[in-house]
Amino acid sequence: MTGKNSQNARGARRSSAVTTQGEMAIPADDGVAGQSEGYSTAGQGRPAGRAARDAAAPQKKTKTADGDTTEAGAAVVDRSPLFIEAFLTWMAVQKGASEATQKAYAVDLGQLAEFLRSQGVSLGQPQTVTRRHIQSFLAWLFRKGDAKSSMSRKLAAARSFFRFQQRGGRVAENVAAQVRNPRQEKRHPRALNVDETFALLDTTKGPTGGSGPVSGSAEEERVLRRDLALAELLYGSGLRISEALGLDVDDVQLASRVLRVMGKGSKERLSPLSDTSHESLKRWLEERPLLALPEEPALFVGTRGGRLNRREAARIVERLCQRAGLTFTVSPHSLRHSFATHLLEAGADMRSVQELLGHQRLTTTQRYTQVSLESLMQTYDQAHPRALKK
Structure with missing residues (x-):
């Protein structure tokens, strides 16, 4: 070439x-x-x-509120999910928060983060959030129709989140702590009276609500034994529904007539078994292997063999109410509420009831005293000759 x-x-x-x-x-x-x-x-x-x-010209550099440097015109990445995840990890490891609490806080903080994005601030930059933003969030929840109890729970999640950021030195003050809780309506779960409770736990009724001895298919009787054992624990031992569903077979000590219960904040306590709870659990444990999966440790299992969930537990109590012929239904927590109310009405010591319920503060237990007093005053108004009849 x-x-x-x-x-x-x-x-x-x-x-x-x-x-x-x-x-x-x-x-x-x-x-x-x-x-x-x-x-x-x-x-x-x-x-x-x-x-x-x-x-070709050099790009201008700008600093974000949290110190990140980005080029002009570039979209700032929202780091809210990372901050929320770090907070939830701290709650689980350091505070021993239950899985249910972690899920609730994740949902609440996710909703708060979404609202703050519409306001031009971010949980990923917590120092940009002010008290006004938190107040606006509560006002938005109110306009949306959320219950005041739900609003208070979301505010509690925000307070815990900003307390964590304050400890880490990312914010100077807890802006959520400067916002007051919405005024709550005084509502208590419905407490069953003794007759209603006995009707709910009566084992002489059939699975479909008929009178006479329990009759039905073997599977129906097996499921009924599970349902009655669960209800007996909720009322006889005053367990939270999360505590009852979290029990494993190894947590039941029939010989000693006690349960090893994991309460809120991963606090373990021993809860006594009543005579009827002992017998119900004994009958259920005989049937459980026919329903549970081979490697499943849970005490209460569903029809597929896995651990029973909260939604199914609520349906169980509803079915028992229908089976008892009650004209209303109650939640699983109402059985725990009835347990505490009946003990206090019978003269039980407040501190003892506090221990049985696993309450950290006595003021929480004292709410049941108010319910008993209201019931007492209602009886007085109806029966005393000098009372003002309503």
Whole structure:
């Protein structure tokens, strides 16, 4: 090849390379769509005028509120999920929060983060959130129709989150703690009276509510034994529904007539078994292997063999109410509420009831005293000759 032909070949290769580069889609810089590195996408390989000069010029750097440096025009990544996840991990490890509490806080903080994004601030930059933002969040929940108890729970989640950020030095003050709880309606779960409770737990009724001895298929009787054992524990030992569903077979000590219960905050306590609870559990444990999966440790299992969930437990109590012929239904917590109310009405010591319920504070137990007093005053108004009849 002559020198002239060699030069022409090299020039052709350079021209081909430039053209090829001009036809390629250049990746966006730091997520800025449409940015190129000085070449147009028209395939001509020539700088695209002013756009090329702007792209070639150094980008301005800006600092975000949390110290991150981003290029001008680049979208700031919302780090709220990372901050929420770190907080939930701390709650689980350091505070021993239950799985249910972690899930509730995750939902509540996720809703708060979404609202704050619409206000131009972020939980990923907690120092940008003010008391006004938290108040606006509660006002938005109120307009949306949320119950005041639900609003208070979401505010409690926000307080815990900002307390965690304050301990980490990311914020100077807990802005959520500066907002007052909405005024609550005084509502208590319905407590069954003794006759209603006995009707609910009566084993002489059939599975469908008929009178006479228990009758039905073997599977129906097996499920009924499970349902009665669960209800007996909720009323006879005053367990929370989460505590009852969290029990494993190894937690039941029939010989000692006690249960090893894991309460709130991973606090373990021993709970006594009543005579009827002992017998109900004994009958259920005889039937459980026919329903549970081979490796399932849970005491109460569903029809598929896995651990029973809260929704099914609520349906169980509802079915027992219908079976007893009650004109109303109650929640699983109402059985625990009835347990405490009946003990206090019978003269049980407040501190003892506190221990049985697993309450950390006595003031929580004292709410049941108020219920008993209201019941007493109602009886007085109805029966005393000098009372004002209503």
